[in-house]
Amino acid sequence: MGTVKSDRLLALLLCVLAQPVLAASIAIDVGHYSEEPGVISARGRPEFEFNLDLAREIEAVLRARGHATRLIGADGGMKDLGRRSRAAQGADLFVSVHHDSVREKYLAPWVHDGGEQRYSDMFSGFSLFVSRENAGLKRSLRCASAIGAALKKADFRPSLYHADPVFGENRPFADKDNGVHYFDHLAVLRHADMPALLFEAGVVVNRAEETKMSDSKVQKQIAISVADGIEACLNKRR
Numbered sequence: 001m002g003t004v005k006s007d008r009l010l011a012l013l014l015c016v017l018a019q020p021v022l023a024a025s026i027a028i029d030v031g032h033y034s035e036e037p038g039v040i041s042a043r044g045r046p047e048f049e050f051n052l053d054l055a056r057e058i059e060a061v062l063r064a065r066g067h068a069t070r071l072i073g074a075d076g077g078m079k080d081l082g083r084r085s086r087a088a089q090g091a092d093l094f095v096s097v098h099h100d101s102v103r104e105k106y107l108a109p110w111v112h113d114g115g116e117q118r119y120s121d122m123f124s125g126f127s128l129f130v131s132r133e134n135a136g137l138k139r140s141l142r143c144a145s146a147i148g149a150a151l152k153k154a155d156f157r158p159s160l161y162h163a164d165p166v167f168g169e170n171r172p173f174a175d176k177d178n179g180v181h182y183f184d185h186l187a188v189l190r191h192a193d194m195p196a197l198l199f200e201a202g203v204v205v206n207r208a209e210e211t212k213m214s215d216s217k218v219q220k221q222i223a224i225s226v227a228d229g230i231e232a233c234l235n236k237r238r
């Protein structure tokens with residue numbers, strides 16, 4: 001019996017070794033919910049739907065690489081921010097997935113599909129945010145920078161306008177090169193018990209960028225870059 005047991009142990013060990021080394025656990029938060037779906041895109045699509053598509057893609061890529069994931073808020077019913085943080089408990093990293101707008105005064109009307117919508121083609125690109133009130137700031141920043149760097153490598157560009165006092169909201173840069181800003185009071189980041197970051201994938205009030213963000217190949221590439229960044233920063237690459 002002893003030998004059988006140790007054979008089993010050996011088999012179990014080999015099985016564990018065949019898995020990615022130290023697979024991480026990532027909480028992927030779908031920004032907003034059905035009743036308050038966030039930004040309305042240039043063609044009238046709610047941000048929540050963009051966030052859900054991309055969050056699912058990010059989840060698929062991370063799972064395929066052997067990481068554990070939880071998708072938070074996918075049913076569109078998660079109004080309570082506290083529930084999001086609680087649902088993420090125990091994860092190594094919290095990533096909140098969003099799509100961006102611009103300041104109200106830069107939006108102009110246009111007609112799409114017979115309906116009046118609002119757009120601005122002034123700004124485009126991704127941005128990342130971390131909070132200095134999050135207990136895991138150092139790793140949050142490292143992950144945000146690594147995701148920004150991976151996106152740049154795949155030819156995406158940081159928007160940078162959030163740091164501008166006129167065009168944006170004067171958010172200080174945490175890592176300008178990689179499009180990372182401080183957004184200290186952002187509740188979903190400061191209340192997270194683990195390293196946390198918020199990712200604005202692109203500006204969907206920009207008509208060309210909305211088209212790009214709606215392309216499943218682009219979504220897939222963004223998801224790959226996000227996963228590359230996460231693996232680099234958590235130092236848990238296979």
Ligand SMILES: [Zn+2]
Binds near residue numbers: 032047098099
């Ligand atoms: Zn949002």
